[in-house]
Each structure stands twice: as structure tokens, then as C-alpha cells.
Amino acid sequence: MLNSSQVRHPVEVSVSTSGADSSAGAPIRPRLSAAQLLVAKNTRPIRSLDDLAADTFESDEELEEFLAFTYAERHRYLD
Numbered sequence: 001m002l003n004s005s006q007v008r009h010p011v012e013v014s015v016s017t018s019g020a021d022s023s024a025g026a027p028i029r030p031r032l033s034a035a036q037l038l039v040a041k042n043t044r045p046i047r048s049l050d051d052l053a054a055d056t057f058e059s060d061e062e063l064e065e066f067l068a069f070t071y072a073e074r075h076r077y078l079d
Contacts, residue, residue, distance in 0.1 A: 057063040
């Protein structure tokens with residue numbers, strides 16, 4: 001038999017979250033339409049493919065290496 005010093009009492013634990021996924025205490029922002037968001041970000045329409053161009057790879061060889069790696073990764077488990 002247990003004496004009073006050996007009896008375990010339940011402990012209450014409070015749980016809270018922190019980090020980016022927590023919305024507790026976050027300010028409430030009004031929901032904006034897509035048009036309102038575009039105006040707020042001062043966006044402009046895309047007028048040509050040149051507007052989308054980016055110098056991602058420094059050379060054609062670097063692009064080819066990336067494409068070969070991507071192809072190999074996509075097909076790694078198919079064999």
C-alpha cells in the first residue's frame with residue numbers, strides 16, 4: 001500500500017503554440033480582392049515574354065547540368 005508521500009497527483013499542463021502557424025494575437029487584416037492586392041503592390045501587366053525573363057543560369061552548360069539532374073531525379077524511382 002502507498003503512503004501519502006508516494007501518492008502521485010495529476011499535474012495540469014497548459015499547452016500553447018508559438019511560431020508562424022499561430023494566429024493567436026495576430027492583428028486582423030481586412031480581406032482584399034485580387035484587384036485591390038494588385039493595386040496595393042503596384043503591379044503592372046505583363047506585356048511580353050521579356051517581362052518574365054530572368055538570368056537564372058550563368059551559362060548554357062549550367063542549364064544543361066540542371067536539366068540533366070532534374071530529369072534524373074524525376075526518373076530515379078521509375079526503373
